[in-house]
Amino acid sequence: MAATAAPATMFEKIWRSHVVVDRPDGYTLLYVDRHLIHDGSYFAFQRLKARGLKLRRPDLSFGTPDHYMPTDTRRKEDIANPDSKRMVTGLEINGAETGVTVFDIGDRRNGIVHVVGPEQGITQPGITLVCGDSHTSTHGAMGCLAFGIGQSEVMHVMATQCVWQKKPKTMRVDIDGALGFGVTGKDVILAIIAKIGAAGGTGHVLEYAGSGIRALSMEGRLTICNMSIEAGGRAGMIAPDDATYQYLAGKPYAPKGAEWDKAMARWKALPTDDGATFDSEIMLTGPAIAPMVTFGTSPEDAVPVTDAIPDPSTAADAVKREGLAQALRYMGLKPGTPITDIRIDRVFIGSCTNSRIEDLRAAAAVAKGRKAVVPSWIVPGSGIIKEQAEAEGLDKIFKEAGFEWRETGCSMCLGTNGEIGRPEERIASTSNRNFVGRQGKGVRTHLVSPAMAAAAAVSGHFADVRKLMA
Amino acid sequence: MTQENVPARVPFTSVSAVAAPISQANVDTDQIIPGRFLSLPRQTMVPHLFRDQRYNDNGTPKPEFVLNRPEYANAGILVAGRNFACGSSREMAVTVLVDNGFRAFIAPSFGDIFFNNCFQNGVLPIILPEARVNDLLRFLLELPGAEITVDLPSQTVKGPDGKTDQFKIDPFRKDCLLRGVDEIAMTLGYEADIAAFEAQSVMARV
Numbered sequence: 238m239a240a241t242a243a244p245a246t247m248f249e250k251i252w253r254s255h256v257v258v259d260r261p262d263g264y265t266l267l268y269v270d271r272h273l274i275h276d277g278s279y280f281a282f283q284r285l286k287a288r289g290l291k292l293r294r295p296d297l298s299f300g301t302p303d304h305y306m307p308t309d310t311r312r313k314e315d316i317a318n319p320d321s322k323r324m325v326t327g328l329e330i331n332g333a334e335t336g337v338t339v340f341d342i343g344d345r346r347n348g349i350v351h352v353v354g355p356e357q358g359i360t361q362p363g364i365t366l367v368c369g370d371s372h373t374s375t376h377g378a379m380g381c382l383a384f385g386i387g388q389s390e391v392m393h394v395m396a397t398q399c400v401w402q403k404k405p406k407t408m409r410v411d412i413d414g415a416l417g418f419g420v421t422g423k424d425v426i427l428a429i430i431a432k433i434g435a436a437g438g439t440g441h442v443l444e445y446a447g448s449g450i451r452a453l454s455m456e457g458r459l460t461i462c463n464m465s466i467e468a469g470g471r472a473g474m475i476a477p478d479d480a481t482y483q484y485l486a487g488k489p490y491a492p493k494g495a496e497w498d499k500a501m502a503r504w505k506a507l508p509t510d511d512g513a514t515f516d517s518e519i520m521l522t523g524p525a526i527a528p529m530v531t532f533g534t535s536p537e538d539a540v541p542v543t544d545a546i547p548d549p550s551t552a553a554d555a556v557k558r559e560g561l562a563q564a565l566r567y568m569g570l571k572p573g574t575p576i577t578d579i580r581i582d583r584v585f586i587g588s589c590t591n592s593r594i595e596d597l598r599a600a601a602a603v604a605k606g607r608k609a610v611v612p613s614w615i616v617p618g619s620g621i622i623k624e625q626a627e628a629e630g631l632d633k634i635f636k637e638a639g640f641e642w643r644e645t646g647c648s649m650c651l652g653t654n655g656e657i658g659r660p661e662e663r664i665a666s667t668s669n670r671n672f673v674g675r676q677g678k679g680v681r682t683h684l685v686s687p688a689m690a691a692a693a694a695v696s697g698h699f700a701d702v703r704k705l706m707a
Numbered sequence: 708m709t710q711e712n713v714p715a716r717v718p719f720t721s722v723s724a725v726a727a728p729i730s731q732a733n734v735d736t737d738q739i740i741p742g743r744f745l746s747l748p749r750q751t752m753v754p755h756l757f758r759d760q761r762y763n764d765n766g767t768p769k770p771e772f773v774l775n776r777p778e779y780a781n782a783g784i785l786v787a788g789r790n791f792a793c794g795s796s797r798e799m800a801v802t803v804l805v806d807n808g809f810r811a812f813i814a815p816s817f818g819d820i821f822f823n824n825c826f827q828n829g830v831l832p833i834i835l836p837e838a839r840v841n842d843l844l845r846f847l848l849e850l851p852g853a854e855i856t857v858d859l860p861s862q863t864v865k866g867p868d869g870k871t872d873q874f875k876i877d878p879f880r881k882d883c884l885l886r887g888v889d890e891i892a893m894t895l896g897y898e899a900d901i902a903a904f905e906a907q908s909v910m911a912r913v
Contacts, residue, residue, distance in 0.1 A: 257904045258897050264879040266897060268904055277745065290891070293901075305746060320746035371796040371820055385820055387798035389827035389890075397894045399901060403877060435733050436790035436816050469793065471819050503909070535733045556732045556788055556841075563731065651742040651795070660764075670794060672737040674759045 244510035247476055248407050248442045251382040251507070255365045257399055267402045271359055272394050273368035274300035274337060275350045276324040277653070281369065281391040282331040293398045295336035299359050302328045302342055303349045304653045308616050308643040311343050318655055346489075348619025348645045351375040351589035355459060356619055358488025362477040362504040367394055372589045372669065373472075374465040378458035379485070380477030380507055382442070385466065405471045406516035408441040409509075412449030414523035419703035421599065422457030423591060423667070423686035425449070426464040427529035427539040428521060435537040438470030441516065444509065445475050449523030455484040456595035463590045464669050467536040476508035530576050530699055531671045531684040533564035538671070540576065542689065542701045548572035567673055568681050569661065576699050579683070583664045584609070584694040585676070586640075586687050587616030588650035591667035594622050596687040601631040603691035603705055604638040613640045613694040616648045640694065652677055665693035716829045718887035719859055722810045724783025726855040726867075727773050728847035734787060735794035736821060740803045742795075752799060753806045774807075778852035786843050786855070787814040792821035801828050811857045813864060815840050826880050829887060831857060833864060833874045842866070859884060 245253075258266040278300070285292070292298060305321040306313075316322040325342065332339035340346040340353060347353070351372050354360040362380035367373060369391040376383035386400060394400055410429055430437070443465050450458065458475050465473030482501065485491045492500045527541035538561070540547065549561035549572065565572065570579065586592070586600050597617065615635050617623040623645060626632055632642045649656045650668035652675070658664055660679030667690050671682040685693065692702040744755045761772050768775045774782070785804070791814040792800055801824045804812075810830050815837035825832040835843075846867045847853055853867035859881065865871045883890065894901075 258900050260879060262878040262882075264877065266894065266900070268901075279746075280749075288891075318746070324746050369796060371794065385796040387796055387801075387820055387824035387827055389798060389824065393891050393894065396891050397897075397901060398905075399894060399897075401879075401890060401894070403879075435793060439790070439816055439819060466794075466820075469790065469819065535735075537733075556730070559730075560732050560788075651737070653742045653745055655743075657743070670735070670737065672735045672794060674741050675737050677743075678741070678759050678764075 244512035246407050246509045246513045246515065247380065247444060247474060247507050248382060249513070251363055251365065252404065254363070263403055265402050265404060266399045267365060269367050269394050269398050269400055270297065270364035271354070271366040272298040273350050273354055273359070273366065273373070274298055274328070275368070275370065276302035276305045276328045278369050278391055279324045279327040279331070281388050281395060282327065282335070285392050285395050290396045292335045292337065292395050297398065298337045298395070299354070299357070300328050300332050300337050300339040301347055301350050301353045304647045304651070306342055306646045307654050308646045308648045308656065311644055313342055321654060345620035345624060348622065349589045349592060349647055351463065352592060352618035352622065355379055355455070355484070356488070356621060358485055358491030361485065361491065361500070362481060363507050367400060371466045372463050374470065375459050375463040375589055377465070377472050377474035378455065378462040380475060380481055380504065382472055382474065384472040406441045408438060408443050408470070409515040409518040410443050410445045411447040411518065411520040412445065412523045413447050413520055414449055415452040416449060416523050416526060419688060419706055420526050420528060421686040421688065422453055422460035424526055424529045425521070426461045427531065427536065427684065428526045430464065430468045430536045431529070431539040432521065433468055433519060435467060435535045436469040438465065438468040441470055442472045442474065443468065443470040444515070445473060446509070447523070450475055451478065454595055455480055456593040459593065460590055464536065467669055477504050528686060528689050528702055530689065532568065532570060532576070533561060534567055534671055534673050535564070536669070536671060536684060538564060539684070542576050542699060544576055546570050546572050546574045546576070577701065578698065580663070580698045581611055581665045581683070581693050582662045583611050583658060584613035584690050585616070585649040585664055585666040585668065586614065586690050587618070587648050588668035589618070589647070590669045591687050592616060592618030592622065594625050596667065597622070597626045597631050598629070600687040600691040601634045603688050603702060604640060604695060605634050607638055607695040609639040609694040610697040611694060614643055614649065615640050616643045617645050619645050638695070649676055651675060665690045665699065716887045716889055719810070719829055719831055719884040721856065721858040721860070722783055723854055723856040724810070725779060725781055725852055726784040726786050726843070726847055727779045727782040728844045729773060729785060729787045730844045732788040733790045733793055736792050736797050736800035736818065737795055739792060739800040740797060745797060745799060749802055749806070752803050756803045756807050776851060781808065783808050784811045784813065784855050784857065785809050786840065786847060787812065789815040789837060791817050793818035796820040798824045798827070801825055801830065805830055813840060813843065813855070826883060827890065829884060831859060831884060833857065835864065835872055835874060839872055842868070
């Protein structure tokens with residue numbers, strides 16, 4: 238940036254450097270530096286082909302099948318559902334036809350698209366990145382502008398390497414002070430959503446900042462940005478710092494040598510300037526955040542594990558009151574019940590929110606020497622994470638504790654691969670959405686951190702992980 | 708290989724249709740079309756709109772669900788609570804609604820990606836103040852089968868109470884809807900700008 242420029246937010250700097258066309262009516266054609274593709278992008282390839290259009294920049298597009306592949310096998314021929322099989326094999330075929338790099342099933346680099354991007358160094362500070370998946374907001378933790386788009390926009394990006402955008406507003410979310418023992422990025426983002434609501438960030442890009450964020454690892458930051466969409470946000474982002482650079486250095490697609498040095502000079506100019514203004518700002522006190530558990534059917538229905546189920550009659554307005562009452566009926570819960578009295582039937586540790594190595598280490602630390610008393614799955618975020626966890630012996634800890642150690646994929650987060658729960662089954666899940674029917678018809682989902690999920694697995698009910706780790 | 712049938716884009720001008728009320732807040736796109744149906748071709752997905760709210764386990768319709776009531780058999784407009792269609796980016800949430808006859812959606816706020824996806828499919832999401840949406844929901848619940856008129860050129864919504872509200876829409880989106888424009892065709896018109904951008908070095912852009 239020129240020294241004389243007015244103070245700008247990181248969002249503003251990245252936006253400005255990607256404008257292809259600014260129309261007088263307020264719409265901007267924004268250039269896309271990286272396009273991530275998954276097996277759900279099948280129909281976009283079909284529509285592109287049907288229109289006789291070509292992929293403009295296959296060199297900037299990377300694919301990994303994740304949504305439709307079962308996690309008990311690595312053989313595509315084992316996929317029972319023919320529609321799912323078509324989606325998974327379609328990515329391999331479309332990749333070969335169009336020249337898109339695909340980290341296919343069986344490749345150790347295969348995994349959940351929002352885990353693979355940062356892990357491969359495809360996601361870098363200062364870039365724009367899109368993907369036909371709402372959790373694309375994850376990548377913003379690397380200091381870039383990343384957001385989810387629909388299937389028609391996926392096709393548009395394939396054809397033009399651009400996307401039409403109206404400039405969003407900005408919100409600064411300050412986490413003041415480091416987190417307490419046993420409290421993670423997952424608890425931070427659930428506390429934020431509980432505070433501002435599931436629509437609190439609508440139309441905004443959220444920049445997470447403050448000493449609480451600076452003290453977090455990349456894994457924790459990726460988890461926070463991942464659930465920006467659950468706060469209604471278009472994207473989430475965190476300024477790059479030494480943690481970012483250390484994470485990125487040496488990754489396969491990260492710049493090397495002199496290119497790295499040049500990139501560093503650009504990246505160091507990215508953070509929001511002193512004096513830059515946001516459209517809105519909120520603040521949470523880091524040390525005051527406790528391990529969180531959701532109790533309803535919106536991610537905003539989250540309380541500290543030390544609390545009880547709230548009474549809908551105390552809700553702020555009629556819509557919220559009726560919504561909460563309906564949510565509690567679906568969840569089979571009564572107001573006033575302490576969270577730690579809620580018994581669970583099953584545990585799922587995985588998803589683009591919480592399946593990275595640090596997540597698995599945190600869960601293993603709780604599982605070690607204990608026994609899961611309900612069926613509990615561990616689904617690593619990528620083949621590389623699975624390998625690393627096995628090298629660290631985490632798989633052994635999990636297996637000895639009675640957890641099921643599975644292959645990578647989106648799995649029970651949304652069940653598109655057929656891995657779903659039974660009606661009324663109560664699941665402690667490290668995923669991102671506790672929506673009605675998200676993990677299967679009638680399934681009751683409670684969102685928690687990996688350590689809290691492991692604590693629930695070995696207790697049979699929600700438990701304050703800080704007591705188990707003391 | 709299966710091709711997805713995508714209907715040709717028709718210009719959007721105005722719609723007068725029965726409006727169905729869904730008053731809950733935060734209705735997410737997983738409810739509109741559950742994940743287990745997402746790999747189906749578009750034409751076979753149609754009956755699965757709001758599947759789990761609409762049908763019992765044995766496949767019989769739940770009579771109490773709004774879209775199962777005979778008054779709403781020809782509904783073309785949906786009026787919903789705040790943060791309608793939040794969550795997953797699945798564009799099928801729009802297309803399955805379109806394929807069930809809906810052309811316009813009215814709510815105090817929408818999920819961002821659903822809102823964008825509507826324009827990609829030639830249908831209109833309208834934001835009205837929450838108090839007015841609540842009035843509309845009340846009228847619709849009292850008068851099942853009542854109609855609403857949405858007029859894009861004048862940017863107005865006429866409720867069953869005869870009251871007309873003005874709504875805002877970006878001129879870009881309005882123009883695209885009115886002309887039935889396909890964004891890809893339009894963007895390809897900017898080919899020279901895209902090529903010029905790509906020719907710049909990364910350093911020149913910052």
